[in-house]
Amino acid sequence: xxxxxxxxxxxxxxxxxxxxxxxLLPVTDLPDEFAYPPEFIRTVELGLLSLEPWWVLVGExxxxxxxxxxxxxxxxxxxxxxxxxxxDDIACWTETxxxxxxxxxxxxxxxxxxxxxxxxxxxxxxxxxxFIAWGEEELGL
Numbered sequence: 001x002x003x004x005x006x007x008x009x010x011x012x013x014x015x016x017x018x019x020x021x022x023x024l025l026p027v028t029d030l031p032d033e034f035a036y037p038p039e040f041i042r043t044v045e046l047g048l049l050s051l052e053p054w055w056v057l058v059g060e061x062x063x064x065x066x067x068x069x070x071x072x073x074x075x076x077x078x079x080x081x082x083x084x085x086x087x088d089d090i091a092c093w094t095e096t097x098x099x100x101x102x103x104x105x106x107x108x109x110x111x112x113x114x115x116x117x118x119x120x121x122x123x124x125x126x127x128x129x130x131f132i133a134w135g136e137e138e139l140g141l
Contacts, residue, residue, distance in 0.1 A: 020057040022049065025066065031095040033078055039120050040081065051131040053085045065090060065105075073109055082127070089114060091123055 022044050023035060057065055057080055065080045069090065078092035078101070081101040088105040100123045101116040117123040135141075 032039055034095055034097045037097055037120050049129045053132045054082045054127045056082050073112060079102055
């Protein structure tokens, strides 16, 4: 069965040249009550996909991560959207699309949740702080 993906277009001052920049999960792979929060869609549309050490998951990597989480944690509903490159942490929404949990992937079921955030902007603020700290360490500042 072919998937109908949720393409997101980049916001540019020249809308006639807007190209899809990210493939998110298709509606068929999402819980009925879930919708991507508008602040996340805006972030993706602006092309903010890389905030080292966090990477927004898109395309096949997103599908692969979702499939793995479903196999490892079948009792939970996790909708992944970002992965940390220096460990196995995955930022996920719960089925409502409001709360964000940090799943330490490959941990034993029941021990995978490593914290969370009340909404996307709270996670994004923390990701920006991680980005700054990551850059300072890389640059020796």
